[in-house]
Amino acid sequence: MTKLAANKLSVIADGITLVDDASLTLAPGELVAILGPNGAGKTTLLRAMLGLTKIARGTAQLDGSECRGLAAHERARKVSYLPQRRPLAWPNRVRDIVSLGRFSHGAALGRLSPDDAAAVDNAITSCDLAALADRGADTLSGGELARVHFARAIAAQAPLLVADEPVAALDPRHQLRIAELIRQFVEAGGGALVVLHEVALAARFADRLVWMNGGKIVAEGSPEDTLNRQLMRDVYGVHAHVERDENGFDVRIEGAS
Amino acid sequence: MTPRTLVITLSIAAVVAVLAACLLGSTPMEFSRVVAALFGQSSPGDSIVVWQIRLPRALAAFVVGAALGASGAALQGLLRNPLAEPGVLGVTATASLFATFALYYGFAESSAYLLPIYAILGALAATALLASAAMRIQSVVTLILIGVGLSSFSAAAMSLLLNLAPNPFSLSDMINWLLGSVANRSFEDLKIAMPFVAAGLAILFYTRRGLSALTLGEEAASGVGLNLRRQRIAVVLGAGLATGASVALAGAIGFVGIVAPHIVRPFVNYDPARSLLPSALLAGLILVVADIGVRLLPTTTELKLGVVAALIGAPAFIWIAMQRRTTYD
Numbered sequence: 001m002t003k004l005a006a007n008k009l010s011v012i013a014d015g016i017t018l019v020d021d022a023s024l025t026l027a028p029g030e031l032v033a034i035l036g037p038n039g040a041g042k043t044t045l046l047r048a049m050l051g052l053t054k055i056a057r058g059t060a061q062l063d064g065s066e067c068r069g070l071a072a073h074e075r076a077r078k079v080s081y082l083p084q085r086r087p088l089a090w091p092n093r094v095r096d097i098v099s100l101g102r103f104s105h106g107a108a109l110g111r112l113s114p115d116d117a118a119a120v121d122n123a124i125t126s127c128d129l130a131a132l133a134d135r136g137a138d139t140l141s142g143g144e145l146a147r148v149h150f151a152r153a154i155a156a157q158a159p160l161l162v163a164d165e166p167v168a169a170l171d172p173r174h175q176l177r178i179a180e181l182i183r184q185f186v187e188a189g190g191g192a193l194v195v196l197h198e199v200a201l202a203a204r205f206a207d208r209l210v211w212m213n214g215g216k217i218v219a220e221g222s223p224e225d226t227l228n229r230q231l232m233r234d235v236y237g238v239h240a241h242v243e244r245d246e247n248g249f250d251v252r253i254e255g256a257s
Numbered sequence: 258m259t260p261r262t263l264v265i266t267l268s269i270a271a272v273v274a275v276l277a278a279c280l281l282g283s284t285p286m287e288f289s290r291v292v293a294a295l296f297g298q299s300s301p302g303d304s305i306v307v308w309q310i311r312l313p314r315a316l317a318a319f320v321v322g323a324a325l326g327a328s329g330a331a332l333q334g335l336l337r338n339p340l341a342e343p344g345v346l347g348v349t350a351t352a353s354l355f356a357t358f359a360l361y362y363g364f365a366e367s368s369a370y371l372l373p374i375y376a377i378l379g380a381l382a383a384t385a386l387l388a389s390a391a392m393r394i395q396s397v398v399t400l401i402l403i404g405v406g407l408s409s410f411s412a413a414a415m416s417l418l419l420n421l422a423p424n425p426f427s428l429s430d431m432i433n434w435l436l437g438s439v440a441n442r443s444f445e446d447l448k449i450a451m452p453f454v455a456a457g458l459a460i461l462f463y464t465r466r467g468l469s470a471l472t473l474g475e476e477a478a479s480g481v482g483l484n485l486r487r488q489r490i491a492v493v494l495g496a497g498l499a500t501g502a503s504v505a506l507a508g509a510i511g512f513v514g515i516v517a518p519h520i521v522r523p524f525v526n527y528d529p530a531r532s533l534l535p536s537a538l539l540a541g542l543i544l545v546v547a548d549i550g551v552r553l554l555p556t557t558t559e560l561k562l563g564v565v566a567a568l569i570g571a572p573a574f575i576w577i578a579m580q581r582r583t584t585y586d
Contacts, residue, residue, distance in 0.1 A: 076482030104482030
């Protein structure tokens with residue numbers, strides 16, 4: 001079983017500690033959401049766990065081997081990564097963008113192997129993109145583009161997924177849609193580590209919440225155990241009304257503390 | 258038109274253009290005479306015109322165009338911007354500077370291969386500088402400004418070097434290097450430049466898949482499994498070799514590396530990988546045709562090929578720049 005693990009991991013850049021002594025694991029079958037204010041070190045932690053940034057102390061391992069030492073394509077076959085900024089250089093067709101998810105399998109655009117083509121078709125169908133498959137990316141709305149990027153990430157058919165703010169700048173309906181797609185990926189046996197700013201959405205869909213502040217993991221556990229008034233004040237610096245109902249959690253921000 | 262038919266069409270067009278270059282000139286030759294000369298069945302006069310003047314010149318134009326077209330397409334893929342090109346980025350000017358330095362200070366005398374090697378070193382220095390700057394700066398506008406700086410500096414340094422050079426030079430030498438020309442090129446010149454151009458193009462084609470991945474942005478490209486560092490080094494090396502060797506052969510010819518990929522891109526679904534080959538073919542074709550124009554224009558002194566390339570290419574560059582939406586940056 002593929003496992004991504006950070007152990008007492010610290011990242012220091014220009015003398016500033018961005019991530020401090022963080023330990024975190026991700027395994028298939030679970031959806032882990034990282035919460036925390038801007039600058040808490042969430043993105044840096046993800047990048048360090050993937051071996052994309054230098055680690056000052058501690059380890060980041062994928063199946064027991066150091067991520068920093070893994071070849072990019074080896075890592076990509078086990079973990080697919082959806083970064084926060086997703087700038088497309090060209091107005092490519094949707095199908096081609098999704099096909100780039102097969103890069104680590106050796107796929108080249110325009111001549112996909114049957115396996116690659118099947119994975120791409122599968123990703124396109126499960127993200128409801130069949131009708132848009134031949135459209136240029138420059139003709140899509142923000143919500144449609146978010147689905148395209150997500151389809152690209154799952155086309156890799158890697159057991160693990162790391163997504164950095166996959167629902168940022170989306171309307172509520174599209175936020176739900178992407179969250180459902182991530183949940184679907186986890187139900188199918190995948191493991192997802194997702195940075196979210198939408199606390200209620202995270203509490204509703206995630207199995208485990210990881211709360212970060214000032215580069216440290218300050219709390220970790222199920223939404224039931226960790227989502228409360230105290231932690232909302234400590235982590236986000238807000239007064240929040242938190243109530244559990246049959247649909248999940250109702251989180252209402254009342255003001256800055 | 259699919260990418261495949263595009264490649265086939267451009268290949269046929271390039272062959273036709275090279276043949277046309279053999280037919281046309283100050284003394285037009287009939288088709289049958291050119292064919293006879295190509296197969297060694299003609300008068301010695303015809304044979305010299307075709308084999309020693311027109312054919313090597315046309316092939317030189319094609320090779321230079323192919324090198325610049327593929328380098329342009331690859332640099333555009335790497336830097337994720339349609340305005341990147343060896344000329345605009347100052348790579349050809351820097352290669353010219355290194356080549357003239359070697360030539361006029363006697364460093365290129367011991368072997369004919371030293372001239373392209375110096376030009377390639379210049380091209381590599383410029384591409385490496387740009388690629389390392391690109392790692393830190395996201396804005397491609399800044400990169401192009403660095404290219405403007407490189408070009409101006411190279412032209413000024415070349416002028417200074419030529420003034421101080423121990424070997425005699427004329428102003429027309431400098432114009433040849435800065436504007437580019439394929440006049441009087443022989444098969445011998447081609448033979449010296451070809452291995453470097455071929456090596457450069459081979460490296461670019463070998464790493465073309467990575468250029469597709471870079472469509473997603475550098476972060477996501479490394480996410481899908483691209484070794485960014487290796488990709489950057491490969492493109493710098495490939496574009497440096499091809500561009501440097503083309504400068505050694507013909508001087509600095511600008512803009513063709515922008516125009517060709519821009520025309521090609523919609524036909525290959527904007528995939529940088531699949532734009533390499535057709536861009537090389539189209540850029541080669543453009544320079545062969547432009548060189549025919551240079552030879553046919555009734556001017557007292559022959560126009561430089563680079564002048565014609567810039568007359569077509571510079572307005573295209575401005576047009577592409579004005580079309581760009583700021584959101585892409």
